Amino acid sequence: MLQKNQIIEGVIEALSHEGAGIARHEGMAVFVPTTAVGDRLRIKVVKVLASRAYGIVHQLVARSPHRVENDCPAFPRCGGCALRHISYEAEAAQKGDWLRENLARIGGVSPELEPPMPSPASARYRNKAQFPVREAGGEIRVGFFAGRSHALIPVEDCLLQPAFFADICAAVIRYMEQCGVRAYDEASHRGAVRHIYLRHAAQTGQVMVCLAVNADSLPQTDMLLKELRHACPAVATVVLSHNRKQTNVILGDRLTVLSGAGKIEDVLCGVRVRISPLSFYQVNRDAAELLYREALRYAAPDRDDLLLDLYCGAGTIGLSMAHAVKRVVGVETVPQAVDDARRAALENDIGNTRFLRGDAARAADELRKEGLRPDIVVLDPPRKGADPALLRTMADMAPRKIVYISCNSATLSRDAKQLLELGYAPVRARAVDLFPRTAHAEAVMLLERRSVVSKK
Secondary structure: OOOOOOEEEEEOOEEOOOOOEEEEEOOEEEEEOOOOOOOEEEEEEEEEOOOEEEEEEEEEEEOOOOEOOOOOOOOOOOOOOOOOOEOHHHHHHHHHHHHHHHHHHHHOOOOEEOOOEOOOOOOOOOOEEEEEEEEEOOEEEEEEEOOOOOOEEEOOOOOOOOOHHHHHHHHHHHHHHHHOOOEOEOOOOEOOEEEEEEEEOOOOOOEEEEEEEOOOOOOOHHHHHHHHHHHOOOEEEEEEEEOOOOOOOOOOOEEEEEEOOOOEEEEEOOEEEEEOOOOOOOOOHHHHHHHHHHHHHHHOOOOOOEEEEEOOOOOHHHHHHHHHOOEEEEEEOOHHHHHHHHHHHHHOOOOOEEEEEOOHHHHHHHHHHOOOOOOEEEEOOOOOOOOHHHHHHHHHHOOOEEEEEEOOHHHHHHHHHHHHHOOEEEEEEEEEOOOOOOOOOEEEEEEEEHHHHHOO
């Protein structure tokens, strides 16, 4: 039996879905972070459970061919990246393997699995960042929370994000210091600035600065705007998001626009889209274009098709496919995102769309009762996956195809199992990496009604 602090030898045979290496000792799995498949190690055991153990690298005896030098001083403490120590080629291949494993183990399905699609860039690709702001040692700090904690790891420049995000954070700190604005303290629920929330539109260059504040207002906001414009002339709008609740949720329900329109604009798949603070928009624009083109290829629509776009966010998927179908109906629960989708349709002169606000499951059921019969359903739910009631409603609508986009292959696999029971067979799937250097990836899957599949 393994003991805490015991030193053992092992070889990393696989990576867990969280990115930790897996070695085996007398049949027990030992999880070791920041290791690569093929590493030969001496491992210090730090925790032992009934069926598994956890360890850290005591000595790297022989390096894996996939291992690369770490180029980020905050890795792995900040909890953002999990795979920064292996080559990007190995990472992309691993994400394809994770998709295959989940589909088989959780879903019990084995569609044709196409090669994983890597991101066009593995660095500086993120167009969104949320930096907690705290005080430590009498200084205002920004950074990221360590994994599974709210311990702030100061990060001056995250290599996943544009370099000018660091300049913006520094400008906010200067303003706070000059104007006596305090950072938020979770224990006392005092202090004003909780998070610095940044969004960047790569095609237009526009930048949004949103401060999540535990206050109704901030003093001397003209000084804040001056500092921001000096640090980053591309700042197009500055917004306060008022959040006075004791919660881990970052943004509040009320917004105050300090400058600009409160939104920025980007171009995705040829469609100009508006992005408000609460709008869903993929964090990796260039890889998102690849993902949406794959989704369109999987859908392979006819010109007379009706397409139902569920969890549609700001409408980016439906708008990008509108040219290929007769009509698009989108459903989204966030009112600002629905407004953005409707305005984008008008501004892009896309007249064959209808965007509805509502919970996806309830709205789909209402549409079904109205007699809506989509030929194709596209859905892109949050990490928790789709509501089982929604899956049943989709099946009742009897679309020819379902194209399921997911940022969590575990819940995708679970839902694929239910859809198979409801008469929809998984045909093909592919991992598309929108989150390089992390343990996350998107996936797209095509499911077809069994009566359609059987005719092929």
